[in-house]
Amino acid sequence: MPIVNMTEVLARQILKDPELQKLLPCHCDQCLDDVLAMALNHLPPRYATTDEGQLYVQVEYLRPQLRSDILRELTQAALRVSSHPHHPGSGDAGADASPAEGEGGSRA
Secondary structure, eight states: OOOOHHHHHHHHHHHTTTHHTTTTSSSOHHHHHHHHHOOOHHHHOEEEESSSHHHHHHHTTTSHHHHHHHHHHHHHHHHHHHHOOOOOTTSSOTTOHHHHHHHHHHHO
């Protein structure tokens, strides 16, 4: 079994929440990846190598505080990306001083 960052798995699930989706005017892969990358840069990783390890981390994230930490970071990232999208046609692509750039957006 490969090494899995369960924080990423859980953040991807939470990112699908309709209330969070409302914060993003664009739902393209680039914007969603930028939101996820920015949020994950502010969250501790939780790696698992077995099914048991993954289950343990998932149970840990049932605790309200840990789940709210992920939701908070995703919300903040969604607001930043919606203000400064980084895809062609956004009118902001290529801007040098964009906040998302400094957050480690998903572009190479």
